[in-house]
Amino acid sequence: xxxxxxxxxxxxxxxSPDGRVxxxxxxxxxxxxxxxxxxxxxxxxxLFAVExxxxxxxxxxxxxxxxxxxHRHAGMSIAGFLADSRQIVSRAREExxxxxxxxxxxxxPEVLAExxxxxxxxxxLYWSARPFxxxxxxxxxxxxxxxxxxxxxxxxxxxxKFKGTAIGKGKQxxxxxxxxxxxxxxxxxxxxxxxxxxxxxxxxxxxxxxxELEASWICPKSNxxxxxxxxxxxxxxxxxxxxxxxxxxxxx
Amino acid sequence: MAPGQYSADPKRHTLQPIVTGxxxxxxxYAGGVLLAADTMASYxxxxxxxxxxxxxxxxxxxxxxxxxxxxxxxYIGDLLDELDMTDFLQEDGCHMGPQEYASYIGRxxxxxxxxxxxxxxxxxxxGKKESGESHLAFIDHQxxxxxxxxxxxxxxxxxxxPILRNEWKPDISLEDAKKLAIKCLQVCFYRDCNAYxxxxxxxxxxxxxxxxxxxxxxxxxxxxxxxxxxxxxGTLGVNESW
Numbered sequence: 222x223x224x225x226x227x228x229x230x231x232x233x234x235x236x237s238p239d240g241r242v243x244x245x246x247x248x249x250x251x252x253x254x255x256x257x258x259x260x261x262x263x264x265x266x267x268l269f270a271v272e273x274x275x276x277x278x279x280x281x282x283x284x285x286x287x288x289x290x291x292h293r294h295a296g297m298s299i300a301g302f303l304a305d306s307r308q309i310v311s312r313a314r315e316e317x318x319x320x321x322x323x324x325x326x327x328x329x330p331e332v333l334a335e336x337x338x339x340x341x342x343x344x345x346l347y348w349s350a351r352p353f354x355x356x357x358x359x360x361x362x363x364x365x366x367x368x369x370x371x372x373x374x375x376x377x378x379x380x381x382k383f384k385g386t387a388i389g390k391g392k393q394x395x396x397x398x399x400x401x402x403x404x405x406x407x408x409x410x411x412x413x414x415x416x417x418x419x420x421x422x423x424x425x426x427x428x429x430x431x432x433e434l435e436a437s438w439i440c441p442k443s444n445x446x447x448x449x450x451x452x453x454x455x456x457x458x459x460x461x462x463x464x465x466x467x468x469x470x471x472x473x
Numbered sequence: 474m475a476p477g478q479y480s481a482d483p484k485r486h487t488l489q490p491i492v493t494g495x496x497x498x499x500x501x502y503a504g505g506v507l508l509a510a511d512t513m514a515s516y517x518x519x520x521x522x523x524x525x526x527x528x529x530x531x532x533x534x535x536x537x538x539x540x541x542x543x544x545x546x547x548y549i550g551d552l553l554d555e556l557d558m559t560d561f562l563q564e565d566g567c568h569m570g571p572q573e574y575a576s577y578i579g580r581x582x583x584x585x586x587x588x589x590x591x592x593x594x595x596x597x598x599x600g601k602k603e604s605g606e607s608h609l610a611f612i613d614h615q616x617x618x619x620x621x622x623x624x625x626x627x628x629x630x631x632x633x634x635p636i637l638r639n640e641w642k643p644d645i646s647l648e649d650a651k652k653l654a655i656k657c658l659q660v661c662f663y664r665d666c667n668a669y670x671x672x673x674x675x676x677x678x679x680x681x682x683x684x685x686x687x688x689x690x691x692x693x694x695x696x697x698x699x700x701x702x703x704x705x706x707g708t709l710g711v712n713e714s715w
Binding site for chain 2: 293318
């Protein structure tokens with residue numbers, strides 16, 4: 222029974238005397254151990270990026286994805302347990318599909334985000350369930366108005382709407398950088414790509430394993446559909462970002 | 474209900490279609506496939522809806538054309554859109570083409586007829602995947618499925634097929650194919666009371682997939698023989714014909 226929770230941390234259906242649900246907090250801890258995952262709402266779309274650790278040199282690049290399409294105009298990036306997040310991804314796809322088959326229109330991002338919040342929250346209510354060890358960033362672009370939106374859903378089931386945010390290990394540093402980046406409200410996804418690559422490389426902890434930058438977007442370049450950022454574009458953005466970081470370091 | 478017992482009012486499935494579309498013609502041409510259908514959706518013999526598109530794009534390489542029950546056609550279209558969505562979510566760059574969709578629809582149609590609850594359509598699935606072969610398939614409400622160089626559904630199976638047999642050639646140009654399709658639908662318009670003079674023409678050549686805006690076909694009803702009033706003691710005798 223030893224430990225921080227003093228016995229109150231074994232189940233999600235028991236509050237601690239000071240009013241906390243430890244299991245949910247531990248789940249949030251699991252997210253903080255994960256590689257950084259960020260998303261930003263640009264003027265013309267949503268851009269996702271993930272710092273994906275290469276667990277082994279033998280791992281095939283481009284595998285174990287951490288950014289997923291939800292439907293044609295929506296996607297999701299993950300921090301935390303990947304296996305847990307798949308549960309949310311497939312639920313999101315089901316909800317989107319079901320909404321479309323009933324209403325013919327695509328599900329409004331707000332509605333889907335709320336539904337995913339409710340879904341996640343359910344796993345914090347019963348002793349027989351374990352909360353999800355992941356936080357997701359859900360982004361979409363309205364196919365008609367082209368208005369982008371971005372939401373964060375955490376293990377507690379909370380839903381936040383953001384202009385840009387980061388989760389995982391480097392979230393603090395990344396968030397400050399995103400704030401600077403988003404000071405320009407007219408920035409496009411294409412312009413932001415280099416900066417996002419720079420943030421990811423800056424935030425990366427040298428002590429950690431090497432990482433692969435995974436990026437996807439929904440923007441005019443991808444015909445307003447969810448798509449992985451083309452490899453050549455990502456490569457040039459990464460190279461440029463590294464140069465910029467090097468130049469900054471030389472200045473100091 | 475217990476085994477051996479039967480309801481006095483048994484469950485009945487669709488026994489006849491309600492809102493229907495008439496002929497669709499489809500043919501291969503040099504470098505692609507073409508579908509054409511008129512814009513009418515009839516309610517029995519009533520000309521109910523005159524601006525309906527009975528052709529549909531599915532994925533990036535496939536066209537679907539339907540005669541018969543319009544709502545069933547829409548339902549099949551939704552099924553295929555869902556399939557295309559699973560392709561999209563897979564993110565592996567693999568997409569189903571006309572062959573896969575035709576096969577899928579064939580299974581759905583046969584499955585439904587085996588449940589004594591058919592989808593009341595005759596469908597043409599046409600398409601071409603990039604530099605692959607052109608594909609043109611027919612599927613009906615019983616699950617009968619075959620591939621052909623040219624196909625006509627509905628009344629067109631009787632009115633348009635002879636014209637296609639006479640005039641279609643392998644490697645017919647797109648322009649000639651379009652003319653031929655229009656000729657077929659013109660004949661259908663003259664003789665099939667559920668047909669209409671406004672049509673859509675859809676093409677797929679592996680790169681682009683297109684459904685035209687409505688096209689109005691020429692038609693002329695002023696022939697003197699057609700204007701004679703046979704009931705008012707005109708010259709047309711009982712055994713005479715124009």
